[in-house]
Amino acid sequence: MSNPNWKRVVIKVGSALISPNQQGCSSHYLLSIAQFIVRCRANGTQVVLVSSGSVAAGAHLFPEQEKSDIAVKKAMAAAGQTEMIATWDRLFDFPSAQMLLTHADLRDRERYVSIRETIFSLLDNNILPIVNENDTVTTDKLKVGDNDNLSAMVASAAEADALIICSDIDGLYDKNPHEHDDATLLKTVDHIDESVYAMAGGAVKGGVGTGGMRTKIEAAEKAVSHGIDTYIINGFTELSFNMLLNGENPGTHFKPHAKPMQENVHWMRHTSNAQGEVIVEGDFDASLDSNADQLTSSEIVDVKGEFSVGDTILVRKEDGTKLVKAKSNYSSCLLNFIANQENEEFANEFEEKTGPIISDQHIANLEKE
Incomplete structure (x- = not known):
């Protein structure tokens, strides 16, 4: 990996980083991410932040409620979203903007183009777009389901050069590192096929987030087909972000296709239902x-x-x-x-x-x- 010369990057941050204990937002892990964003912008790189965490951030406000109830989860998202945006805003000395999306917004071509234009306008005015799925209004029919895939759709819409997906481990291993001591980290993936998905396994059970390694691979597949360098890194350590800025690969690098899909074809295949x-x-x-x-x-x-x-x-x-x-x-x-x-x-x-x-x-x- 050479010294990055990114014009625009999208970084995806999950609920476990936002609210590790589901007791509201914590800046403990977010400081190094915020510093990375600041340094990217100082280097002339535009940044779009895709941030999960509204449900996890609002969970502590509903201590006596059944957390699996859909109406309660939507209320948790509504309450937690403001706290999450406020937490991010405190970490920056430049303006940010909230963008809440549903899959209905992305799969409709006219609204998708509008989203692109809004992102470009915010970036042109040095405003940091902070994107999240609108959990308060989504239904099974309208939701993306996880912010890993949402981040890939946003990266494509934003015409990003790189997509950085933060995880709780260093990247993609050939087997589950929590269960196998001999698991080996894959530093580079040239082509995503069923063997790569087999390494990813299923979704996380009992975790704070909604996805797992598999949804991250799905997101990587969407992004690389549009010519976007994609990285899965450990978001819990500052070293990951320092290595990226120094042109080093701290996790798993998914190489982009040599001949990327055209924007309208990519939208049709990977975003429109x-x-x-x-x-x-x-x-x-x-x-x-x-x-x-x-x-x-x-x-x-x-x-x-x-x-x-x-x-x-x-x-x-x-x-x-x-x-x-x-x-x-x-x-x-x-x-x-x-x-x-x-x-x-x-x-x-x-x-x-x-x-x-x-x-x-x-x-x-x-x-x-």
């Missing part, structure tokens, strides 16, 4: 990622779910093979009507007048998944 499915014939073999016109109603055998014009859909074969995620130019109702027409000439004339079923400006190829 499919609202429905279009099932095509099993022998359909057109290259949809290069020619949207290849998909016509004559190839469609079924339409699943309800979606509107402009929604993201999944196009797959009858055997389950995923082809692409794409923006639909038809509603599910209209597409069902056209696909079920026995008069093929009518369907062809309709499509000639109204255009292709999916937009060639927003197609993400999935055939290699």
